[in-house]
Amino acid sequence: MINFNDDLFEVASKMFERKQAAARYHAVEPWAQDLWDQLRTSGFTTLGRDATVADHCALAKAVGAYAVALPLVDTGLARWAAEHAGLSVADEEIVVCAGLALGDDLVGSVDASGGMSITGHARRVPWASRADVLIAPVRIGDRVRWARLRRADVDFNESVNLASEPRDDLTITAVVPTEVADEAPRVKDVRARGALLRAASGVGAMEFALNASLTYAEQRTQFGRPLSGFQAVQHHLVMMAEAVASVSSAVDAAVFSPPEQRLMRVAAAKVIFGEQSAVLTRLAHQVHGAIGATEEHPLHTRTRRLWSWQDEFGTATQWAVELATQLVFATSPGAWPVLTPPLTVLASRDVGETVPW
Amino acid sequence: MITFPSSELTDDELALRDQVRAFMADYRAQGHRLQLGINAEPDPEFSKLISRRGWVGMSIPVEYSGHGRTAVDRFVVVEEMLAAGAPISAHWVGDRQTAQMLLRFGTEAQKRRFLPRIVTSDVFFCLGMSEPESGSDLASVRTRATRTDGGWILNGQKVWTSGAQYADYAVTLCRTEPLGQSKHVGLSQLLVDLKADGVTVSPIRLLNGAHHFNEVFFDDVFVPDELLLGKPGDGWHQVTSELAHERSGPDRFLSVMPIVQLLYERQRARDLDLEMSEMLGRLFAMYMTFRSMSLSIARRLDAGELPAVEAALVKDMGTEFENQAVAVLRRLVNAEIDPRGGEFEALLADAVITAPTFTLRGGTNEVLRGVIAKDLIRNRRRVA
Numbered sequence: 001m002i003n004f005n006d007d008l009f010e011v012a013s014k015m016f017e018r019k020q021a022a023a024r025y026h027a028v029e030p031w032a033q034d035l036w037d038q039l040r041t042s043g044f045t046t047l048g049r050d051a052t053v054a055d056h057c058a059l060a061k062a063v064g065a066y067a068v069a070l071p072l073v074d075t076g077l078a079r080w081a082a083e084h085a086g087l088s089v090a091d092e093e094i095v096v097c098a099g100l101a102l103g104d105d106l107v108g109s110v111d112a113s114g115g116m117s118i119t120g121h122a123r124r125v126p127w128a129s130r131a132d133v134l135i136a137p138v139r140i141g142d143r144v145r146w147a148r149l150r151r152a153d154v155d156f157n158e159s160v161n162l163a164s165e166p167r168d169d170l171t172i173t174a175v176v177p178t179e180v181a182d183e184a185p186r187v188k189d190v191r192a193r194g195a196l197l198r199a200a201s202g203v204g205a206m207e208f209a210l211n212a213s214l215t216y217a218e219q220r221t222q223f224g225r226p227l228s229g230f231q232a233v234q235h236h237l238v239m240m241a242e243a244v245a246s247v248s249s250a251v252d253a254a255v256f257s258p259p260e261q262r263l264m265r266v267a268a269a270k271v272i273f274g275e276q277s278a279v280l281t282r283l284a285h286q287v288h289g290a291i292g293a294t295e296e297h298p299l300h301t302r303t304r305r306l307w308s309w310q311d312e313f314g315t316a317t318q319w320a321v322e323l324a325t326q327l328v329f330a331t332s333p334g335a336w337p338v339l340t341p342p343l344t345v346l347a348s349r350d351v352g353e354t355v356p357w
Numbered sequence: 358m359i360t361f362p363s364s365e366l367t368d369d370e371l372a373l374r375d376q377v378r379a380f381m382a383d384y385r386a387q388g389h390r391l392q393l394g395i396n397a398e399p400d401p402e403f404s405k406l407i408s409r410r411g412w413v414g415m416s417i418p419v420e421y422s423g424h425g426r427t428a429v430d431r432f433v434v435v436e437e438m439l440a441a442g443a444p445i446s447a448h449w450v451g452d453r454q455t456a457q458m459l460l461r462f463g464t465e466a467q468k469r470r471f472l473p474r475i476v477t478s479d480v481f482f483c484l485g486m487s488e489p490e491s492g493s494d495l496a497s498v499r500t501r502a503t504r505t506d507g508g509w510i511l512n513g514q515k516v517w518t519s520g521a522q523y524a525d526y527a528v529t530l531c532r533t534e535p536l537g538q539s540k541h542v543g544l545s546q547l548l549v550d551l552k553a554d555g556v557t558v559s560p561i562r563l564l565n566g567a568h569h570f571n572e573v574f575f576d577d578v579f580v581p582d583e584l585l586l587g588k589p590g591d592g593w594h595q596v597t598s599e600l601a602h603e604r605s606g607p608d609r610f611l612s613v614m615p616i617v618q619l620l621y622e623r624q625r626a627r628d629l630d631l632e633m634s635e636m637l638g639r640l641f642a643m644y645m646t647f648r649s650m651s652l653s654i655a656r657r658l659d660a661g662e663l664p665a666v667e668a669a670l671v672k673d674m675g676t677e678f679e680n681q682a683v684a685v686l687r688r689l690v691n692a693e694i695d696p697r698g699g700e701f702e703a704l705l706a707d708a709v710i711t712a713p714t715f716t717l718r719g720g721t722n723e724v725l726r727g728v729i730a731k732d733l734i735r736n737r738r739r740v741a
């Protein structure tokens with residue numbers, strides 16, 4: 001078990017444990033204002049650059065472990081990006097990043113009087129309908145700058161992910177930003193950090209699913225013995241444990257990576273997360289039998305998240321392509337050296353962070 | 358609790374890596390054929406060559422003429438050798454586990470006698486474990502040694518003994534007391550001189566005709582007292598306590614890396630199509646992750662831990678992955694494989710044909726999963 005920051009993980013877990021709701025299917029996850037207030041009082045909703053990436057991942061893991069339906073992870077990402085960009089966000093505001101999906105395009109134009117307005121679209125923005133403020137990368141001429149928008153100024157089409165968490169499509173038409181930054185963390189860095197946070201949440205959800213499966217396999221008796229006594233079931237449990245171990249190892253390697261290798265480690269972690277969470281979710285449901293596929297059983301609160309999180313901030317396929325694109329190049333000394341940095345020639349590739357994580 | 362905390366190589370470890378990497382680049386430039394992991398053709402001259410560099414028996418203490426290095430230092434050397442397709446088989450067993458076994462359980466005289474010669478590749482070991490009626494169920498071995506003046510008389514048969522055709526000694530698990538209530542009691546390990554009277558080694562050829570395996574027959578073989586490892590009756594404990602060393606290493610996921618390297622060399626100057634990028638990217642992610650996990654175990658060995666369950670997990674996952682990697686390589690090649698078609702194709706042919714052994718040797722994956730499952734369930738009961 002790797003918690004990235006044990007103390008923070010424990011504190012957050014205790015808070016979430018007390019607020020666990022009974023498992024139910026909702027078309028859209030209901031908003032738990034009291035828990036959000038408590039998180040705000042504890043200072044968890046305003047963490048940005050002041051917290052380490054390990055701290056953010058510890059919270060993300062707790063969110064996954066307890067299936068917390070609140071934008072804690074996404075505000076953490078947005079505040080980190082906003083602070084790097086130099087955009088201001090008030091403590092009480094809920095802020096999320098928009099415009100990180102591949103294909104999103106927001107364009108800023110400046111009118112005769114020097115005022116700026118932004119037009120474009122952003123797809124599947126996490127928790128946009130719940131946010132007060134959005135920050136987004138905007139193309140202005142040949143530069144990308146980060147802008148701060150009021151959510152109220154934006155049109156959206158509300159939707160959800162497979163776990164009923166809000167993921168909204170935004171249409172932005174000549175919206176005047178409340179602030180535009182000169183400094184910008186690259187979109188790629190922010191997307192990668194989002195991918196790492198989703199994988200960290202995934203570790204929490206995967207551990208829950210493994211433990212629930214072990215408990216159930218011990219309790220449930222068929223043919224006169226517990227399911228855990230059947231070799232076929234034991235092998236399912238082992239493959240689930242392997243899935244958890246490999247993903248948490250890959251995420252840990254990315255969290256504690258040297259800065260110049262961060263992006264390639266994140267890419268690897270998101271690929272492994274995508275592959276292994278697919279294995280784990282299938283087997284967790286197989287071990288649980290039909291009861292695990294009902295709304296009253298809590299398993300779906302984790303497995304549905306895993307099915308969505310494996311695709312968010314880039315699918316395993318997209319990150320695999322990115323990893324190969326960066327690591328296969330004419331002047332490379334070979335496959336093994338590029339997979340085992342540090343390696344001087346990798347400095348010419350886009351495999352490290354460009355702002356401090 | 359199964360856990361794999363990540364770590365990075367230190368500057369000293371990286372310096373060692375660079376030395377080995379440069380050495381292997383030079384070795385390959387001399388035109389030597391690439392080898393696939395522990396299926397490599399034995400090459401005692403190569404073993405002696407790297408012994409002179411200080412890369413065999415690295416973690417053996419200086420007082421036994423070793424180099425007093427860490428498990429991670431050995432990890433660094435071994436992963437570079439395997440990735441570069443080095444012929445590591447001759448010294449492999451002695452370097453990976455017999456040295457550890459001697460250090461932990463051997464008598465002082467055994468340590469003085471064997472450890473310095475492991476370091477110089479002047480003595481090679483093989484493992485006499487499996488028997489015709491005793492595969493995964495290792496404790497059911499029937500080979501037995503009975504007491505005689507000044508030693509033991511050994512009778513029985515071993516099978517699947519890799520390297521017995523060139524090794525000097527076989528670390529032989531045998532029954533030294535009659536079978537009682539528990540089959541784990543009354544077992545011992547003898548260091549059997551393969552040149553001794555009454556020992557017969559005969560080859561069992563692999564499905565590609567290669568000679569790795571042997572049958573070894575013991576017919577009234579005299580084994581002197583000083584070649585009983587540690588204490589009589591300690592055999593099962595000795596065998597199971599070294600599993601963390603045996604199962605966690607880079608040999609459990611790097612067998613086909615030399616083929617990946619050759620493919621990479623062909624492709625690196627070309628534009629990759631989307632499908633190839635995806636397949637390579639997924640392979641890369643797996644290699645990076647298994648490497649982290651294996652390194653994590655080496656660090657824990659250095660901290661004095663014996664993470665046997667984690668090691669079983671790496672071996673199960675790593676060897677399954679090696680099979681997947683072969684499948685991916687075949688999809689990338691997308692053509693008939695000609696075993697005579699040059700280095701790349703010959704190696705790929707070998708990999709396809711020998712891949713079934715990856716998940717069998719050193720404990721089948723089914724047995725490993727049994728070990729892991731038992732640990733998972735035991736931990737769960739403790740929590741509940």
